[in-house]
Amino acid sequence: xxxxxxxxxxxxxxxxxxxxxxxxxxxxxxxxxxxxxxxxxxxxxxxxxxxxxxxxxxxxxxxxxxxxxxxxxxxxxxxxxxxxxxxxxxxxxxxxxxxxxxxxxxxxxxxxxxxxxxxxxxxxxxxxxxxxxxxxxxxxxxxxxxxxxxxxxxxxxxxxxxxxxxxxxxxxxxxxxxxxxxxxxxxxxxxxxxxxxxxxxxxxxxxxxxxxxxxxxxxxxxxxxxxxxxxxxxxxxxxxxxxxxxxxxxxx
Numbered sequence: 001x002x003x004x005x006x007x008x009x010x011x012x013x014x015x016x017x018x019x020x021x022x023x024x025x026x027x028x029x030x031x032x033x034x035x036x037x038x039x040x041x042x043x044x045x046x047x048x049x050x051x052x053x054x055x056x057x058x059x060x061x062x063x064x065x066x067x068x069x070x071x072x073x074x075x076x077x078x079x080x081x082x083x084x085x086x087x088x089x090x091x092x093x094x095x096x097x098x099x100x101x102x103x104x105x106x107x108x109x110x111x112x113x114x115x116x117x118x119x120x121x122x123x124x125x126x127x128x129x130x131x132x133x134x135x136x137x138x139x140x141x142x143x144x145x146x147x148x149x150x151x152x153x154x155x156x157x158x159x160x161x162x163x164x165x166x167x168x169x170x171x172x173x174x175x176x177x178x179x180x181x182x183x184x185x186x187x188x189x190x191x192x193x194x195x196x197x198x199x200x201x202x203x204x205x206x207x208x209x210x211x212x213x214x215x216x217x218x219x220x221x222x223x224x225x226x227x228x229x230x231x232x233x234x235x236x237x238x239x240x241x242x243x244x245x246x247x248x249x250x251x252x
Contacts, residue, residue: 134175
């Protein structure tokens with residue numbers, strides 16, 4: 001299935017480019033977020049893209065909001081959304097997608113786990129595709145973080161492919177690009193709940209629709225500072241429940 005409107009082409013010199021929004025969910029990311037936003041702007045500008053960055057912050061208490069406001073408060077390419085009561089990765093992403101002004105929306109982590117150098121590669125792959133995944137598990141991809149984390153995540157992704165019949169290799173990436181109209185076509189009550197399990201549901205539903213999905217290699221890096229919010233082993237039971245719930249639903 002193709003999205004309602006055509007995917008914008010790669011940048012062409014001398015032509016006005018469609019706006020691309022990058023959504024970054026944050027909670028206590030003072031050490032990472034300003035350098036990350038700066039590098040996103042720098043690398044995409046060098047490649048000829050027009051980019052807006054939307055940060056959705058879950059009322060951080062470490063100075064994240066203040067640092068962002070000081071660095072980018074007067075920059076029209078930047079938007080900060082602060083959620084005072086609601087919490088959670090998936091719902092923050094959904095809020096950011098709705099707040100985004102771009103025709104294309106990219107979701108990324110806010111700690112340099114998803115590195116801005118890979119963002120241009122993801123964007124270049126989007127024409128003629130409905131969705132692009134920044135993937136650790138295709139040739140050229142990987143993780144410069146924990147060897148154990150890489151092996152556990154890789155094994156779990158293999159299991160997801162077997163249980164759900166997924167054709168995609170990295171189903172927990174969260175480094176995703178698609179047109180905003182396509183993002184908004186999914187039911188948030190069905191997809192954007194929980195933590196990383198939203199990505200499993202999203203890619204499963206996308207495959208059910210017959211969307212054209214491609215994976216480009218990215219290398220996960222260590223965060224610059226602060227504490228990681230990802231606890232793979234902790235969330236494993238949630239991810240397993242999601243996978244088997246989708247499988248049971250498909251068999252009804």
